[in-house]
Amino acid sequence: MSKTNWQDPGSSEIISPHISGLQEAVGKIEDAxxxxxxxxxxxxxxxxxxxxxxxxxxxxxxxxxxxxxAFPEPIIKKNGVQITSGFTIDYGGGAIILSPAATSSDxxxxxxxxxxxxxxxxxxxxxxxxxxxxxxxxxxxxxxPDPHPQYATDADVNNLSNTVNSHLAxxxxxxxxxxxxxxxxxxxxxSSNPAPAALVDxxxxxxxxxxxxxVNPTLDWNSLGAxxxxxxxxxxAVLKGGGIYxxxxxxSSGNFILQGEGAxxxxxxxxxxxxxxxxxxxxxxxxxxxNNGMGWLAARGISVAGPPGRLYMYSQPGYYNGTDGGLYADxxxxxxxxxxxxxSMFGLVGTGANARRMASxxxxxxxxxxxxxxxxxxxxxxxxxxxxxxxFTPSRIIIFPxxxxxxxxxxxxxxxxxxxxxxxxxxxxxxxxxxxxxxYYSLDGVQAYISGGSFRIPVADGTxxxxxxxxxxxxx
Amino acid sequence: xxxxxxxxxxxxxxxxxxxxxxxxxSVRETTLEEDKxxxxxxxxxxxxxxxxxxxxxxxxATEFATCKAYKINTATGxxxxxx
Numbered sequence: 001m002s003k004t005n006w007q008d009p010g011s012s013e014i015i016s017p018h019i020s021g022l023q024e025a026v027g028k029i030e031d032a033x034x035x036x037x038x039x040x041x042x043x044x045x046x047x048x049x050x051x052x053x054x055x056x057x058x059x060x061x062x063x064x065x066x067x068x069x070a071f072p073e074p075i076i077k078k079n080g081v082q083i084t085s086g087f088t089i090d091y092g093g094g095a096i097i098l099s100p101a102a103t104s105s106d107x108x109x110x111x112x113x114x115x116x117x118x119x120x121x122x123x124x125x126x127x128x129x130x131x132x133x134x135x136x137x138x139x140x141x142x143x144x145p146d147p148h149p150q151y152a153t154d155a156d157v158n159n160l161s162n163t164v165n166s167h168l169a170x171x172x173x174x175x176x177x178x179x180x181x182x183x184x185x186x187x188x189x190x191s192s193n194p195a196p197a198a199l200v201d202x203x204x205x206x207x208x209x210x211x212x213x214x215v216n217p218t219l220d221w222n223s224l225g226a227x228x229x230x231x232x233x234x235x236x237a238v239l240k241g242g243g244i245y246x247x248x249x250x251x252s253s254g255n256f257i258l259q260g261e262g263a264x265x266x267x268x269x270x271x272x273x274x275x276x277x278x279x280x281x282x283x284x285x286x287x288x289x290x291n292n293g294m295g296w297l298a299a300r301g302i303s304v305a306g307p308p309g310r311l312y313m314y315s316q317p318g319y320y321n322g323t324d325g326g327l328y329a330d331x332x333x334x335x336x337x338x339x340x341x342x343x344s345m346f347g348l349v350g351t352g353a354n355a356r357r358m359a360s361x362x363x364x365x366x367x368x369x370x371x372x373x374x375x376x377x378x379x380x381x382x383x384x385x386x387x388x389x390x391x392f393t394p395s396r397i398i399i400f401p402x403x404x405x406x407x408x409x410x411x412x413x414x415x416x417x418x419x420x421x422x423x424x425x426x427x428x429x430x431x432x433x434x435x436x437x438x439x440y441y442s443l444d445g446v447q448a449y450i451s452g453g454s455f456r457i458p459v460a461d462g463t464x465x466x467x468x469x470x471x472x473x474x475x476x
Numbered sequence: 477x478x479x480x481x482x483x484x485x486x487x488x489x490x491x492x493x494x495x496x497x498x499x500x501x502s503v504r505e506t507t508l509e510e511d512k513x514x515x516x517x518x519x520x521x522x523x524x525x526x527x528x529x530x531x532x533x534x535x536x537a538t539e540f541a542t543c544k545a546y547k548i549n550t551a552t553g554x555x556x557x558x559x
Contacts, residue, residue: 340502359501361479362540364494388514389479389499389506403541453504454514469497469540476502 066094
């Protein structure tokens with residue numbers, strides 16, 4: 001709302017336009033608030049003393065009866081008689097200014113209407129709340145069933161309280177504080193407040209075990225009956241004294257299930273690598289199993305007490321990674337020289353320097369003779385022995401009668417690097433017949449031969465030797 | 477190893493064609509084909525006529541050492557000795 005600009009005109013002097021403006025503004029205020037007036041008769045006007053030299057000139061109504069209005073026009077009386085001249089009216093001050101001045105005996109009164117403090121504005125006239133209207137609203141508010149819907153009612157609070165109490169007793173949604181257990185290491189007891197009504201599925205309780213658990217521990221909660229305490233995998237739980245455990249009841253199995261229990265298994269310290277740790281059904285363990293890891297480890301021992309061709313090597317206890325190294329056993333005799341030439345033993349191929357194969361047996365000489373050649377290339381009919389099935393090529397062969405004979409031939413076949421045949425390089429077959437006969441046959445490779453694991457050698461030329469049994473020995 | 481006597485004989489009459497004898501030491505079993513290779517006589521006998529008597533090592537040792545002759549019983553496939 002804009003206001004009248006009573007700007008300082010640059011002088012301290014109050015000039016008449018200022019007064020006029022103020023009077024107009026006051027009048028507007030009075031109109032706006034509808035100040036009431038009251039008419040009064042014979043309002044005494046008292047002299048306003050100015051100075052001893054200026055007396056009986058101004059007379060004024062008492063306080064409370066000033067602020068005269070112009071309409072109706074105030075009636076001024078002097079000594080009870082109305083006067084209409086010789087004075088001016090100061091409406092605001094409720095006063096008259098005489099000219100000329102009166103005398104000290106003169107008495108002045110006024111019939112005037114003046115503004116009083118009361119006004120005609122009512123709450124209704126300006127649309128404001130009346131006291132009774134406000135009271136009615138207060139009463140209605142107080143009596144309303146839910147005067148503040150944004151705030152909880154008593155019923156709401158009661159319902160909430162009931163809900164909280166119900167929740168506090170709901171040990172499925174929140175586990176109960178079972179306190180520190182009592183009982184024994186295999187039969188724990190505990191209690192909570194409020195007490196559980198029954199053991200229902202998933203109802204939970206948190207306990208502090210007072211002692212280490214024994215075998216197959218149970219828990220009796222508020223005397224609802226002892227129930228086994230199990231791990232999730234079904235094994236009996238293992239509790240440590242002083243440990244805090246959360247248990248949930250399994251309504252199907254009738255067991256308390258230890259929550260957050262991840263450790264299980266039946267490993268022992270010897271099952272676990274040395275220095276490693278693990279948690280098992282029996283608790284934490286530290287491994288003691290030697291870690292043989294990589295590399296080669298001497299066998300704890302060897303044995304040949306098994307099927308032919310097998311060598312047992314006893315392992316050292318511990319872990320092997322299975323990809324590197326392994327077991328070994330030393331034997332100074334396990335060298336190529338000690339293995340027959342060409343024979344492989346555990347991958348080591350023998351050179352035969354210290355070991356030669358041999359075989360022996362019996363054989364029946366041929367039933368008919370065949371032609372062989374002597375050292376002088378003379379053909380001789382002789383009965384012969386045929387052998388096959390040797391695992392080596394013999395360099396030395398000895399054939400002799402199986403039973404005693406009057407003139408037993410002895411056949412010797414020797415290698416040329418072992419002796420120098422008297423009949424030439426091919427005359428490696430010597431047949432000795434007591435007392436003096438010695439015959440040399442040519443190992444010609446056709447009639448008489450040594451080939452691979454077979455040989456055919458002439459033995460005797462007499463018919464008596466047909467189909468005779470003889471013995472033989474062959475060396476590599 | 478020890479390998480007993482292997483005797484090839486005629487199935488119809490039990491006559492011994494080749495007594496291969498018995499062996500021990502660094503020896504192995506031989507096949508018929510291998511034996512035919514070293515004993516051509518076996519190749520001359522009809523396959524259906526050729527019988528084989530494989531004995532345990534050392535079997536009939538005394539009998540073989542003391543008999544005058546032997547043949548194979550065609551019914552039993554075992555040697556029969558003449559003393």
